[in-house]
Amino acid sequence: MQDIKVFASDIRTHLTETIIPFWKGLRDETYGGYYGWLGYDLMLDKKAVKGCILNSRILWFFSNAYLLLGEKNLLEEADHAWQFLRDYCVDRENGGVYWSLTYDGKPEDLTKHTYNQAFAIYALSSYYDASGDEEALELAQGLYHLIETKCKDEYGYLEAFNVRFEPEDNDKLSENGVMAEKTMNTLLHVFEAYTELYRVTKAPEVGENIRFMLDIIKEKVYNPKLGRQEVFFNRTWNSLIDLYSYGHDIETAWLVDRGLDVLDDAAYKKRIRPITKEITKNIYDRAYIGHSLANEAENGVVDTTRVWWVQAEAVVGFLNGWQRNPEHSEYLEAAEDIWEYIKEYVVDHRENSEWFWAVSQDGKPFEKPIVEPWKCPYHNGRMCIEVIRRTQNVA
Template sequence: MYQEIQKELTEHIIPFWRGLRDDEYGGYHGLMDFDLKVDKKAEKGAILNSRILWFFSRAFNELKDISLLEEADHAYRFMVEKMLGDGSKGICWSVTYDGKILDSTRHTYNQAFAIYALSEYYKASAEPQALFLAHKLFFLIEEMCRDNDGYLEAFDEDFNLLPNDKLSENGVMADRTMNTALHVLEAYTLLYDVTDDLDIKKCIGKKLSDLLLIFKDRIYNKKKHRQEVFFDIYYNSLIDLHSFGHDIEASWLIDLALDTLGGEYLRAKDAEEIRNMTLAMVENTYNKALVDGSFVNECEVGARDDTRIWWVQSEAMVGFVNGYLRSEKPEYLQAAKSIWQYTKSYIIDKREGSEWFWQVDENRNPGKRPIVEPWKCPYHNGRMCFEMINRLKKGAADDSRKVLRGA
């Protein structure tokens, strides 16, 4: 499994995304349809560009191939020159193929992914401007994108609230979403890790710990052992929806945040309750979402959606291996193995010049959704590769130590 995932990363995912580099206008092309036709004049989404910047930066940090840092440099220049500027107004939603502002919406989710990308790029390049911009976006989120109870969603370029149509789905319009909160948490975790300035680090750590408590007390449903997804301004859930993919993703991202804080800022009782919460989400999704060796999408008002989505398979593998390393339950490791087998067989597109299908239905039909578009990126499957490689290494090392102690 380790060798197969490493090969998928280095021989498939990385070369595919290199091939979308736009050397004429900057950044990376924003659309490849299902028939593998690249639209070189499609919009370039800031989320896609941020995730590509993060991906190549992380790939360099893991593999130490200087050509990967060159790809990250290319994405970074486009972000700063065309989407972000000096950071004082945040990052826009999207630009045209040649770098003109197309959608000026400032979304908290988008600011978070820019922080995530800039932090990883700083780790790779030691470019001080990248960390400066990441800190600037952190303070912008805290000053402009939240109220006393947590994070809000969509704004115009002057940070007046807009309807949250970009992160609302399933027929609701949400004032707050679990998804945005989760990726603010993810961004703050990495930013905290790479920040050396003790005053700024303390500020980030406090906000990160506050967000962990929001997950524990407002987002997590203790009776149903799941996160709620869409909320009104008062954290009333707007729909009976269990997002299996987000729960398994959150299970390991929240654990990572706790590990990164290292006992700072949170009471031991709260930290223990949060750890129990993440393991409960692993167990709940194992019981409800693992179907025929793969991970289904969600359950809305009791009706299960059996679509197998590329990012959901990716997050499930990481979440189950993380759960296994914490609990030593062998069924979690077996779940990750079976999902990888399913992914190899049906999600990874075998056509030359392609990458992964967006999804397959219960009959393993991939449909016609694009291979690349503003949300389809190397973030989930690329990160799965990095996390699985590192966690499988750790698991193998732990097993070896057990064998030696037994001998």
């Protein structure tokens, strides 16, 4: 186990010398926002669609990079992302955020997905914290009320809608041969978004909906017999498939712990913390193999692909596990070990690149895009920010 300050310093260098410059370089000065596609061959497509999730996550990233580092140029990047989201991503007629836009800012995929609305709230709340822009907070609050009135039933949060918020098939967040009416993934990111909104507003109704989601996680999503979360569900939270998503479980562990910190409700901490502790232990025991995290297991068959975001979430999740339970030094060792793996195999060391999408079990990169609507600085940038924040006051 290396000195934690060395670990954090190494990650700070990666953030400031690799991730931040790379994403700054994707800024579109002509049409706004950030370019939506960089192929594996490092060829930039300036006319690719611009995913609204991609641009929300970039807004979140630069806002938090500014809050951490205090450099004015980072706030300027966040301002650029905010202007694009405000002026193009929001449907001013029907409400909500589109799924994607053309390169020059015209609506391309009109789907209104709860997941997408949540990421806009997450980004806007952080941007408000960074900039003090009241219009951004008002938009975040408006999207919150939209989710609560149009994207929710008595059992929880629904998924996909057309442009007028009429329900449609959830093909964007369903995988593995099922069509899910509810997903652990969307629930987690609504929780994450509301946590950030509550952090900057302390609005009681937002806090109550965080409690509502914590109850769902405990009673419906978490499977105590298997010590894991289920992934895809029907409307009333019956699981549709035997799937164990290692990355989502370790991400859930630390995001829920953070949500509990922000909510600061002693009763919920007592109820939920045993679950996040168990999830962390089980991921360490079951998925941490070969200095990295495997992807998932369907019907007990492990997918050994090493996906970029899964590794990033594992670093934060294991660091969080150690901080909550310092007697488990193996978690800190795992976080540091996975970071070394990331540096060797997942970071793309070619000039003007960032991280590979995924590598095989033996470390060979998949020929997938470096940037596309799902590939952004949210997971790896957040990993850097979280590690730096969490180690600043460690002796």
